[in-house]
Structure formats: structure tokens, C-alpha cells
Amino acid sequence: MIRLISPRELARLGILGMNQRNHGYIGRYNRRQNYQLVDNKLKTKAAALANHIPVPELYGVIEHQFEVRRLDALLAERTSFVMKPVQGSGGKGILVIAGRRGGAFIKTCGTAIGASDLRRHASNTLAGLYSLGGRTDHVMIESLIEFDPQFAQYSYEGVPDVRVIIYKGVPVMAMIRCATHRSGGKANLHQGAVGVGLDMATGRSICAVQQGRIVDVHPDTGARFDDLRIPHWERILDFASRCAEMTGLGYLGADIVFDYHKGPMLLELNARPGLAIQLANQCGLRHRLRAADRIAVEATDRAERVRLAQQRFGVACDA
């Protein structure tokens, strides 16, 4: 027998459903014309830099099929890099190269691929295989994040990232997404990554979830999630809030990664952030979104919004 939760119970918990997210938030507060800045990662990068938000270094862009031949030259001096579609969605088409061995490129999972595979990946991306609605796309190549060793135990074969949901400029909920063997080094929850809900006040872990089930330790490394605490927490919330201002989107997801040398960096933005964050936090979004409506009215500047969010959305307040 399939166990279900009653809609009334869900409403009491304040869980945001897909229909309401699309209709009440994305449809209402995200204007089409502002999507460009988010869907196009190059534009995101440029805007972020203009707003003093650090981003991974851009190595190069491939816009046309004939440029694919120059890929070797472009990558000559790089031992590690990330290739991604400029307008990709859902983490599709991201190829992470962690090192080289002879003429081969080593993926994070340890598999070696050849230069021809890289070129094929670039051609596919250009043809629009990974982009929304199959439009033709460009390939961008950027630096690989050297992640902070303190996160090494929480993520397997991939970079963990912090997802923050920002509503009307107010950060409302956050989680860190840890790659697992099952997720193939990707930080996508539906592919099997672990989502760890974060206390908005402190950046401490609340609870961890894999495929909708609560877990205490990382399935591959065995590290306990209880001890997890995100450094530079205020700065991350500030970045997130700044992203909302920069894009003009009312409902936004920001993905932030940690570089060992350069600290937190904006990886990408998402105008249609998923709902799994509620599972990772074991908490619904709706009550917080309503509270954020009030904060947006009360607060005058960004610092105030972040401060009020930390104050009102901390674990102590939710209980």
C-alpha cells in the first residue's frame, strides 16, 4: 500500500507545491525579460562580476562548430576545467575534467576520455542537446573549483554547493547539496545527491536527506552531517540577496560553491528552483515566504533584509 500524506497536513506544514510555485511565485514575480540573465550563464557571470560577486574564472567560449577544432589549443595549458552549456538546464551537459594523463582527460569519477570525446561533447552542446527547448547553444569553459578540504568528507567525486532560495530579495531557505557515488558526482538531488538543510541563522546543518529519506552519514564517505557548518555564512546570504537585486527576479535560486583559495563564489542562478529543498530542511516554504513578504516591506536595505531573515528563519524560530 502506498503511503500518502494528506493535503491538509501538507498545507499545515506549509509545503509549497509545484503548481503554486509556478503560478503564485515564478509566474507572478519572475518577469520573462529577466530570465535571460539567469538562463545564460555568461550573462550571469558578467553581471555577478559587475556586482562584486566572485565567480569561477572563464577560460573560453565556443560559439560555432568550426571553433571546436581549436578546443585543443584553448585547453593546452589547463589541467583541470569544466565544460558546460551556456544555456543548460537541470545540470545537463556539464563535463568536469579534474586532471590529465598523457593525451587523455580524467573525469572526476576517474574515467579517462579522449580529446575526440571532448569535441563531441562540445558539438552536442552547440547543437542544443542540453539547452532548454533544444535551442542552439554555446559552450563555456571555466575553472574547476578547488574545493575547501573541510568539505571533502561531505562530497564524493564532486563539488558540493549551497543552494539559497531568495524571495523578494530575502533569503528564505538554504541547503548544501553533496554529490554521491549514486549521483555520479553531480549535486542534483533527483540524481541521488544528499541535500542537507541549513539553519538560516548560523549555517549549521539541520538534517540530511537522500532520495527523500533521512540519512545521518554520507553514504560513501561515512562523514556525519551533524558536524557540518558552512563558513562565511553572512557573506553567502549577502551574495544571494545581491543576486536577487542584480537579476530583478522575485523568486530565485542561487548556487554558491567554495573555493579553497578564493572563498565562496556564485556558480549559477536558477529562475525555477526545485522544491526538494523543503525535504532537506524538513520544513515547508510557504510560511517563510509569507514572512518574507513582511520583511520585504519592513527592511530598507539589503543588510537589514539578511539580518531579519537570519533572525526569523533560524531553527529556534521554526520549531
Place this chain on the structure above:
Amino acid sequence: MIASRTQVALIVGLLLLLGLGLTLYKTTMLGFPLLPGEYRDVWTIESKISFQPKDEPLTVELELPQGLAGWTIIEEHFASSGFGFSVRDSDGHRKARWTREGLDRPTTLYYKIQTYRAAQASLPDRRPRPVRPPRLEPDQLAAMDRLVAMLRERSAGIETFTELMIQEINRKTLDQDVEFLLGTYQADRVTIMLDILASAGIAAQRVRGIALEDGRRRQTISSLIEVHNGSDWTLYHPETAATGLPPDFFVWERGDEAILTVVGGQGSSLEFALLRNTLPAKTVMAMEHRTREYALVDFSIYALPVEQQGVFKTLLLIPVGALVVVFLRLFVGIPTSGTFMPVLIALAFIETTLLVGLLLFIILVGVGLWIRSWLSRLNLLLVARVSTVVIVVVLLMAVFALGSYKLGLDQALTVTFFPTIILAWTIERMSILWEEDGPHEVLIQGGGSLLVAVLAYLVMTTRVVEHLTFNFPELLISLLAVIILIGRYTGYRLSELYRFRDLAKPK
């Protein structure tokens, strides 16, 4: 926000009222039944007369059917722009006549009827004309005499004589005399058969009509043989020798006169496009009596030409399929590959029937995926690769159709009804999904798509739904309102009740 809400409410209300109002009017005032009750097969027969005009005055005469053997003609329609046109009754015949001074290019004339078989009556009795032996060349006459003698010798009466003769003429290895007659006659087999009967002194005549086949485009007239045994008439099929009127045979004319005569033209032909609509008996009655009284009846789908009616039959089901998809996506949350792909698959299922369709779909996509996995090694650009998959799908369909035909499985021939391009994209998308997210996700999305397709199929083939969409197309307006309303639904999806199920427990 309130303004937008009232706007939506207003639009929805208006559309709902409009659709339901029109439906109500049609049911109460025009007698269209809301629920399908007893059904009648109403055939629309569109006759197409084409010819090459010569440089002289033109007269085209068509013998019109008179509703024999229980066939009732509900509606008649002539297309005759630019022609002088008249319908004349004379000694038991009705003839339509198109005339024109001259014409310089090939032309087509149309005559459309709607008819159904009101009663399973047989042809009315009538006195046979005196038998006149055919006029033949001496050698033909000799062959004919030998043949008649041979048939007489082996038969025991008029019935067996006729049956034996039909068998003899349809045999694969022909008797010498029959072969000679067939070779020298400048006419069809039915004419020969009638002449043989006449030579044997048996009263017989030709019955012309149309073998009805739903969706058939270029049907030609066919003939039966009616034989008088001294007291009664019996109909014989000229190939199978089966007696009686075949079930789907529309009797056009009884007798040997030509149906179509064209003076001042050459190369004339008469072809029929056929369509069957299964209509409630009451609707048929309403159409029979009120065609001319109410313009709205004339405004229904039935007023369209046959071919378009056939198209609309399926076209009108698409919104219903869309409604099913909207419902399953927004209320249930079933993941599908491609939003409306399931509707197109469901449309194909209507042609192939469900089980065969499912089997064909799974095999096609399965084999396609296998070939596609091999293609991915060739390192092709996306557009070329999808085109390759399209071609592979078409080839697979051909192989399927051929293979099954040779094996005698006619049903697999319907494989052609699957939308090729959609299939190719489905294969491409599933293959990517396989590479990126693993076979598990492919099963979930593929299964979801098939489930939605099957449900859409089940809804679309429900008798009530078919009845309502075709008879009350105005209900689409109300359907539109319902979809607009669903588009405003912000509650939970069924899948979310499952997804967030663990939140119910206290931590």
C-alpha cells in the same frame, strides 16, 4: 490580482455558458440526443464525376440512387457551379443533368448523399423482362453453347446453374470456352455472366452499387447479379457466388442502364469517397426531418465534405486528449517525455487498437534505442543524428509492415499510424536520458508517457466522448473554460503527497 481573478472568472463563466447553452439548444430544440442511445451507421457517399471535355456542348447525366433495400437517403447535395443543372423524374428513374455550352479544361462534378439503412429490407419484387439471347459472333456462339450445355449437365436447377457458372468464371485455371469468351468479350465479367444466363434462358439483371468501406477514397461502382428462378429474385455476388445482399452494399441502381453518360466529353470516370459515422438513431431522425428547417444543423460538422469530416473526427478528439494530459500533469504529476507526445501516441492507438499499439510502440522505441546507442559512437551532429533516427524509424516501420504482412498479421500494418518524427525525438530524448540519468529514469518517463497515452486513449475512445465531441463540437468552448480553470489550480499534486510523505512524521 483581484482584477485578473475576476477576469478569468468572467471569461470562464462566459465560455462555459456559451458551450453548454449551444449544446442545450441543440438537444432541446433540435432533438440531438445528449447521450448515445441506439446507433445507426450513417454513410456519407461523395460521388466524383471527372472527364475531359471535348470542344462541343456538354451534357452529363447521372442516374441517382432511389433508396432501395431499406437504404434511406437523408440528404442530397450537388455541386454544379457554372453548369446548368436539373433533376428529372421519368418512368421510375431519377436523373441529374449538368449542361454547359463548352469547357476548356478537365472538370470534376460532385454529388454527395448521406444515407443509412433504415430497415433490412430486400429488393422489391418486380416482373422479369422477357429473356433475349445475346447477339454473338459464330465462334463465340459455339463456345457459349458448349459452356451452357456443360453447366446444364452438371447443375440441378437455376440456383446451382448460377453458382456453378460464377465458380467456373472465377476459377484460376479456366475452361477453354470460358477463356475464349473472356478473351473476345470487350466487357467485364458480369456482362459475360449475364449473357451466359440469357443464353440459358434464365431471367437475370445487374444490380449496381457501392461496396461500403469506411475511409475509402477512390471506390468504384461494383455489380451484383440478380437471377429470377421463376418465382423469386436472388442476388449473387459475381466473385464468391454468395447469395443475398452483402451487409455493406449500397444499392444504387437495379437494371442494365448506364449510371453515367457524358456527351461532349471523354475519359469520364465515377469514383466515390466513403465515410461512416456511427450516429445515434435520434440524431439521424433529426437530420432526416429538419435539415432544411434549422440553419444550425447545417452548421454542424456533417455539413463538411466527407474527407474533412474524417479529419475532424480525430481532430475533435485532440482537445479531450489535451485535457487528460493537463489533468494528469497538474493534478497527478505523472512525468512524461514531451508534453503532448502522449496525445499523439494515443491518436495512433486509436488506429492500431490498444494492445497492438502498445506492443508496436515498445518494440519500435526499444529497437530505436538500441540502434541509437550504436549511432552515438559515430559522433554525429545533433540534427543529423535525429534525422538518422527518423530514417531508422521509417525503415523499421517498413520492415514491420512487410514482415507482418508476410506472416499474415494484418494488424501490424497499422504501424504507419505512429507519428514518425515524434517517435524519433522520443528515442533521442530517452537515449540522452539513459546516458545522463540511467535506465531507471528512462523507465519512469517512458512508463509515465505510456500510462498517460493509454489513459488518454481510453478516454478518447469512450463512446460518450466520441459522441459528444462529434455531435456537439461547441462543447469544446466549455472544455476550453475547464482547462483555463485548471490552469489556475495551485493546490498539491498527487505525486507531491507521495514525495513529501515522510514529513508527516514528527522528527
